[in-house]
Amino acid sequence: MRRLTSAFLGVLTAIGIFLLPSAPAAAAEVNLAPSATASASYTSPWESVAAINDGIDPPRSNDTVNRRWGTWPQTGAQWAELTWASAQTLRSAQVYFFDDGGGVRVPASWRLQRWTGSAYADLPGTYPVAADAYNTVTFAQVSTTRLRVVLQSGQASVGLLEVKAIGENGRQSGWNPPGNLVTPLNEVWQHQESTYPNLYGFRNYGWDQIMANRGSINYCVRWDSGATVSAALRDQIHAALARQFKKWMDVMRGHNNWPYADVPLKVVGWAVRDRAQLQWNDNSVDIYVGDIRENAPQCAQACGRFFNQGGTYPNCPGGASHHYDMSLWLTAGMGGGAGGDWGQRLGSEYFVNSLNADDIHILLHEIGHSFGLDDFYDWTPTGVCCFLMKAGSAAQITEFDAWMFRDWWRHLKSRYGY
Template sequence: MLTAHPRRPRGAPTLCAALLALATALLPGATAATATPAPQAAPPAAADHPDENWNPPAEYATGLDEVWRHMEETYPDLLGFPNYGWDHIMANGGTLQYCVRWESTTPVTAELRDQIHATLDQQVNRWIEALDGFDGFPYARVPVTVVGWAAADRSTLRWDDDAVDLHIGDLDAAGAPRCAPECDRFHHQDGDYSQCPGGEARHFDQSLWLTDGFGGGAGGDWGQRMGSEYLIDALGQEDITILLHEIGHTLGLDDFYDWTPTGVDSFLMRAGSAQRITDFDAWMARDFWRHLKPRYQL
């Protein structure tokens, strides 16, 4: 589920399709009963964002063009929005910083904490692997640092080292523990962390929000949310489907609940149809990158 701030409206599907032109001229000397040649479909319309470096596989080209046009029509400011996950990576010089919101009474040991950290790094870099070497993307790997944990009660966090900052008892309007807004990129997109204890070095770009009993997932420029039980049960898996899907939303990719691009039917961002990043997902991410690249003056 894509949830961004400001929330992007869900538009009706708009599929790009070539018009069929039918010709029914009779051959010279033929009678009205003579069969006419079968009508031929016109080739797909040319992409409205051509680029000599853009060469996706032929079987994906039409679908990718449909995806981009759909986002142009349904996102309020597709190329002006300033806080995609790409922006976080580039602002930090190729790293990401997270804070974990632990909305659960299940105790967390230092060992479990570190497993969650390692898993988050691994899953973020599943997406980075898809970009490595494409059209000037400058990073082969994006290290992920977890700078803090938030919980309602200190006793839930069963460690006594100072590996991360602790945000205890600071609850949002719905009663969920949150990390300090003063340190949150979502609230400080101008990069001013002067009110954050520890300053810019201890800011976080995104939250990993883990909630007891939360079904499915949500993601946007603020981070990702899913069930705490789901993530714990998935630790050690090569691909954690919901987390990967929601990271895709942080990068700006859309949901596909009500339409499917031409030529594909199974890919990660079409929830329930794939368990890992597919080639089509990778090409959607590359398409997003090449459109945003000019803002970074690379």
């Protein structure tokens, strides 16, 4: 999709001042669950087993915003499992139960099992059963390719909202792409260097934003639509954005001294033409009304990194913690998308209709642009054909997209002291 940005790759000349992380994230342990594939004994047709390792911390056991894994109407022993492509070293696990107060309740009991290579073996430990909290089990260090959570139902069916598998992060210190991708990756980087003369001088990539925040990202939603938004829809929009952004961050976990196990995303503001469109009265986000730029509502310029690339926000209402690094610009009737250092723009109807999709592929593509990834309208690197950043050829982040993304970190990490 074509990027509509007046500031991408060097049009803005201001050089940002960035705070370096005081130290890399702890190398000892990390949640390894997001890199696994989830499966289950049974999943209710309206639920999703992918919920158990999507990295979203539930607000409560009766979570009505994010995806859940539930087994109604099945009862008895049910299981959900994480499978990795290679053996992982694990030391503990944290499990958050799904309990809607009706057909799905916390289990009567549960246990963890590891795959030995030929059978499942129970992991000894103390197994608490609590709602509205993570239930932690610590065990002697094990190496396995599968971790299974076995739930025994009590008064109703059972389910899970999130599973964390805690172990060694296996952080890699170097650059080691698969051999078949070395040539196309070099072609891509050479093309970028020749096409964008200020590629290294530009200082507002997504990388810069995360590093300036010491491992987090803030968003503003530009609601460029006449439709109303309920509190429930607002929360679903926030959750869907966080899940999609996290897919790119998961590409970096443990790779080439990337310092963060997780990069939390927070929506700090909504911009709208008419306050009556937003059907909530809580103060969970700042609300900006009637501030029009590019014929669309926007959050305060004083709070936007695009407008304040020095990294300070002296005139932002609420202070620097209320600043936003990017905008999710949702425009009624828009087809396709646009992306750059300022954020991502796509159709509001498309996004709302995709809230429960595993991959909102237009948004994923545009987030790639925010981190510097290019379009491939007129050429294709040697030996690859179909990938997310080649619009229309893939609907999810592919191995080649992941390695292009990592290549940006390889070339820019020295500016942050790595």
